[in-house]
Amino acid sequence: MSREVEDLNRRLLRARDAMDRAYAEPLNVRAVAAVAHISEAHLSRTFRAVFGETPHRYLQRRRVERSMFLLRETERSVTDICFDVGFSSLGTFSRTFREIVGETPSGYSKGHGPIVAPHCVQLAAMRPRVVARVAMQSSSFGEAAGAAAP
Amino acid sequence: MINRLNVTSIYVLDKEEALDFYVNKLGLEKGNDVRQGDYRWLTVRVPGNPEPEVSLEQPGPPLHDEATAAQLRELITKGALGGLVFITDDARGLYETLQARGVTDFTQEPTEHFYGIDMGLRDPFGNPIRILQQGKVAQEATA
Numbered sequence: 001m002s003r004e005v006e007d008l009n010r011r012l013l014r015a016r017d018a019m020d021r022a023y024a025e026p027l028n029v030r031a032v033a034a035v036a037h038i039s040e041a042h043l044s045r046t047f048r049a050v051f052g053e054t055p056h057r058y059l060q061r062r063r064v065e066r067s068m069f070l071l072r073e074t075e076r077s078v079t080d081i082c083f084d085v086g087f088s089s090l091g092t093f094s095r096t097f098r099e100i101v102g103e104t105p106s107g108y109s110k111g112h113g114p115i116v117a118p119h120c121v122q123l124a125a126m127r128p129r130v131v132a133r134v135a136m137q138s139s140s141f142g143e144a145a146g147a148a149a150p
Numbered sequence: 151m152i153n154r155l156n157v158t159s160i161y162v163l164d165k166e167e168a169l170d171f172y173v174n175k176l177g178l179e180k181g182n183d184v185r186q187g188d189y190r191w192l193t194v195r196v197p198g199n200p201e202p203e204v205s206l207e208q209p210g211p212p213l214h215d216e217a218t219a220a221q222l223r224e225l226i227t228k229g230a231l232g233g234l235v236f237i238t239d240d241a242r243g244l245y246e247t248l249q250a251r252g253v254t255d256f257t258q259e260p261t262e263h264f265y266g267i268d269m270g271l272r273d274p275f276g277n278p279i280r281i282l283q284q285g286k287v288a289q290e291a292t293a
Contacts, residue, residue: 002220006163009227013276016229017257050228119263120280 011036012050015043019059023066024086027059063087064100068126071109078105157193159205160234161226163275165192168206171274175251178204196236204234226275233278241267241283 015036019027032055033043047055063085070081079090082105087093097105117125162168172178172194181193181203189212193203209219209226225231238244241260248256248271257270257278266285272278 002223005220006223006227009224010276013227013229013272014255017255017272020257021259118265119268 008038008046009050011038012047015047015055016051016058019055020062023059023062024084026086026088027056029055059086060096061100064097065123065127067093067097067105068101068108068112069122071105072112072126078109081105155202157203157205158234159207160273160277161209161222161231161275162206162273162277163208163223163226165190165206165208167274168192169194172204172206175248175253176273176279177247177251226277229272229276229278231277233273233280235280235282238281238283241269241281244281245269 015032018035019032029040029043033040036043038046044054044056051058053061067081067085070076070084076084082090082093094105101108169180169192173180178194179197181195182191184191191205193205195203209222214222245260253271255272257272260267260269264285266283268280268282270278270280
């Protein structure tokens with residue numbers, strides 16, 4: 001039982017890493033599922049049980065985090081950054097950004113300057129706090145145990 | 151006053167598999183390999199640097215009951231535990247070397263930042279490893 005859970009976790013982590021590497025490309029559910037050796041039908045539920053959010057939401061959140069970095073550190077326009085991080089519509093980007101960060105991309109851009117610290121420290125420091133609460137609410141050990149059952 | 155960091159440890163699912171990865175794939179060298187009863191004290195380290203050593207620890211007795219060990223193994227495989235950061239003088243060259251040795255679990259190709267070039271990968275169990283080639287700016291900042 002335990003080995004199966006560990007093996008599934010590891011495969012899903014590999015799939016999550018694959019999404020991180022290709023964050024700017026459209027989400028290819030089939031490819032992500034293939035990396036995890038899991039069916040497309042089971043990917044979303046299983047991923048959420050393990051990581052607390054669906055693959056789609058995970059990718060959106062990571063894109064928003066990357067856009068926060070670009071909004072702080074560069075002079076690029078909100079529209080350019082929207083496409084840089086993989087959103088295909090400015091409307092979706094702005095709405096998702098507001099949901100996750102709590103302010104608009106342009107408002108965020110004006111209010112924050114560069115942080116001088118290694119990249120991983122920056123990411124940790126700028127991680128949207130709203131998301132942590134949502135993730136906690138949407139995750140439960142019950143789901144994880146259920147998903148792990150054969 | 152503390153003088154140096156001597157040993158740090160990471161959790162792995164299997165010490166033998168970990169040893170193979172950290173030595174034969176990543177290029178570290180074996181440090182201590184001492185058996186005391188059932189326990190195997192196994193460390194790896196950067197070649198030419200006696201310290202610090204990285205102890206490869208498997209969750210389980212005598213430190214953990216089975217339920218706790220299972221929790222730790224779940225966290226390892228989710229990539230949720232701490233990892234290691236190394237320094238290289240040639241990140242891009244090392245990236246090619248690692249690929250040639252069969253390393254596939256890269257989380258990030260060599261990427262330029264203001265502090266240098268870094269890349270990311272995972273060990274076979276999910277632990278994150280970052281390797282940094284420090285840039286001029288980073289060296290000045292720490293000087």
